[in-house]
Amino acid sequence: MTDTHAMLAKPTHDELAEQMFVRDLKVHMFRTIDPLAGKLAESFDPGEQSNSRVDSTYEAVSKMPGFSRFVGLYRGSQELLWSLVGHSVERQAAELEEIASQAPGDLGSLKLDPEMEQPEYIAEGDIHMMPGGYALDDGSLVQGALMDRGGAVYMLGQNGGFLNDRRGWTLAAHLHSRWPDFKPEKILEMGCGIGASVVPLAKTYPDAEVHALDVGASMLRYALARARHLGVAVHFQQGSAESTPYPDESFDCVFSCAMFHETSPEAMSNILNECYRLLRPGGIVAHLEVPQRYEDETLWTQVRGELEREFNNEPNWKTAISADYDTLLKVAGFTDVATGYQDATGSADSTPENFAPENKGVFRSWFVASGMKPADD
């Protein structure tokens, strides 16, 4: 985790030790405790013929004496992560504002919409327990600083370290895999957060005008300063991907990274229709999501979907990983649709072989669904 940028909150020695502790706790849970819980769950498997296989396994596991300790550890590690990173970030709030003010002022822009009504799924809970959620705004950029540093720890440093940019590079590699001659002039990321994924796209297509949209004003203030310090021009805008402020047919490429699982079933269709509206004929849509596909997963991973919903405030997790993206994209009007797994990467270099039907695993590949708006539309 060596590459970094000027806006990233810098922990003291003790704060760093705390953050590394929570990261290692999560690694231990992921590698050691989770597989044991999975074995226990399998012992309650009523078999494939059961209509309620996941529900009945979840019910049986949740009655086991150790279950409350297991979910307590899972939820507790999330609370600990945000609380430790939060204290460190808040201590540096004034310093971060100062660093933001020193960023090159001529790169990119920011448009906020104080009247914006937040989508219900954003307003109703703090997604994956980040205090204040994506939309909290106190006029500062602290929420963005929390998301950036906290996100790198949450991803165990395995998504591009402190730049947290492997999703973006993987998306760029996907575009190269499928459309090597594609040269978009105008690109939009929907659900950009603090801009970690849009920066690689801007670097991949340096001649393109790059836009990025999200619901949260604090995240976007931070995103602009972060991109500027990284020397990249991005035009950030506050708004919902379901109904954006951009004119019809104004982009050659619209993409998202890990956004759908934070929305709702209705929003997913609305967003795909909005992508279609925003793209010029012949334009490309690409959505990257977590690599789990519900139907291909083990019983335990399916049961875990219930835990994500109940204990990690991820209500759309199961819908997003079980959605039929091929059909959803086609229904929205896209052609040349493909779904599969793109090898996780730290550069845009790619060949068609790096996009395949097999999931190589978490942090090794990402699920991507992509397609084209018909050229003669």
Ligand SMILES: C[S@@+](CC[C@H](N)C(=O)[O-])C[C@H]1O[C@@H](n2cnc3c(N)ncnc32)[C@H](O)[C@@H]1O
């Ligand atoms: C897991 S984060 C990913 C952020 C970024 N794409 C990345 O790869 O680092 C999901 C983001 O989607 C945003 N989001 C969810 N629903 C949205 C909507 N309807 N409109 C715009 N952004 C949305 C959230 O605010 C959040 O920033």
